[in-house]
Amino acid sequence: MTPGAPTPARHYALLLFADFGHIAPTLGVARELLARGHRVTYVVDERFGPLVEDCGARAVTYVSARGDFYRAADPSPDRLARDGYDLLVDTVHTVFPAALQALAADPPDVVLYDFETVAAGRVAARVLGAVPVQVCPSHAANETFSLRAQMWDPGHPLMAEGARVLIDFMGEHGIGLDEMGRYGTEWDTRNLVFLPRAFQIEGDGFDDRFAFVGPVFTEPEPGLWSPPDDGRRVALVSLGTESGDRGDFFRLCAEAFSPAEWHVVMTLGRDSDPGLLGSLPTHVEAHPWLPHPAVLPHADVFVCHAGMGSLMESLSYGTPVVALPRAHELALSAQRLEDRGVGRALSRAGLTARRLAATVEDLLADPGGPAALASMREAVRTAGGAARAADLLQTWAARVPATPTRG
Incomplete structure (x- = not known):
């Protein structure tokens, strides 16, 4: 040419x-x-x-x-x-x-x-x-x-x-x-x-x-989702677009985050019914689906299944991740989060609300976390x-x- x-x-x-x-x-x-x-x-x-x-x-x-x-x-x-x-x-x-x-x-x-x-x-x-x-x-x-x-x-x-x-x-x-x-x-x-x-x-x-x-993803229009104005931290929780009903997991996550300190946003999977979770605490909002980039700029932590799309979106905004991989290569990606200092891998086996809460606090208290997240965000964005x-x-x-x- x-x-x-x-x-x-x-x-x-x-x-x-x-x-x-x-x-x-x-x-x-x-x-x-x-x-x-x-x-x-x-x-x-x-x-x-x-x-x-x-x-x-x-x-x-x-x-x-x-x-x-x-x-x-x-x-x-x-x-x-x-x-x-x-x-x-x-x-x-x-x-x-x-x-x-x-x-x-x-x-x-x-x-x-x-x-x-x-x-x-x-x-x-x-x-x-x-x-x-x-x-x-x-x-x-x-x-x-x-x-x-x-x-x-x-x-x-x-x-x-x-x-x-x-x-x-x-x-x-x-x-x-x-x-x-x-x-x-x-x-x-x-x-x-x-x-x-x-x-x-x-x-x-x-x-x-x-x-x-x-990653290649579309950033949503402004105003699609807004954080609470009371100063509470925001946690985003998801098992991916096709996770189906994992009611026990989402209810455990609702329990893990204190209502005095946290506002929790859950995406349950396309075509899911939030009503199946029953009555949720007032500090939790559940959606069948909501584009994660609408929430991630405001989120302090993302709890997810370690799908690569979810990880790349989160790291693009510098949001740390607690990953609970299901199977396949997801466990490798969860371990990679730890290797790079931008997240924690956590087994779903025997998971309790207390263990999840402790893992989140440990991650957010890591003194090396902000620098690692900034470096990875730059790598993703460029x-x-x-x-x-x-x-x-x-x-x-x-x-x-x-x-x-x-x-």
Whole structure:
């Protein structure tokens, strides 16, 4: 491309896991690409179609067989393996055909996919002649750090079954055994990571294949939520957008914070019913959902499940976190909070209101906390966000020629 010449309009397609936390970080990038004159298509579970269309992108929808993956409170290794296997089969037999049917007549220049849609995303990029880009809503992986190893038991029988599914799928599309290793790695040649390098586990070991662009989220309109005017501290409590009913947990949190000192804001999960919690103390307000950035600038602490979206929002405002991870990589993120001096990890097993209250007070009394939070806030705020991600995607689309298979 000639220096100074206008950037040609491109088509970007996204094949992402059917979870709000995977889709939400990409929406700001999509808006930025659309504002620059590009086209964006999501191949997405039908529940997220309106969310995608609201940002101006095209939504190609299907019905996901995701089930309770990432939702079960404390899944066993067998349950995790079964959910992972079912998800792999779904991406191969449902997501991939939906993508090909929708995109074959108008192939994208770039296909973006994530950790859970690796097979569908990489093979779709090959078949369509597009540039593959892996997006990481959580910690990235490389030759020395494996997220997969933290989540899956390599000796579980379903791992071998999953490998056979992949071999058959790739073979159907002309990918031989000599190439399959490259298609099965946990990272790609180009990776967008939605957290700053400073929060990435073993972040100094990642090279320039990984662009740590930080979180991308929309700050709400002023006045959406206002803090109490009586000087009490504010605690925000959430288990994420899809947590479902965890009534006992939220009632415990209400008890942990003294009404004389604290005002507590709870977000219970989309489509939840605050009435199921029963009568709450007057110092607690409960919402099915409320954008966390509306509360975090006023919050003294955020109690959450350690989802990366929640952590990045909190750290973007310099709010310390008490994390109670459920499973999967969430425990790694909770530990990372402690490693960086910006939060505490707390087990949900045997949790009491007194223990939670003591952990919050210990965190807020940490003399090193303010400096650590300021440093991390700077790292989050200067990572580049949507504009940097769009710049990189334009560059990657321009530098890699289309393959001969491209229509």
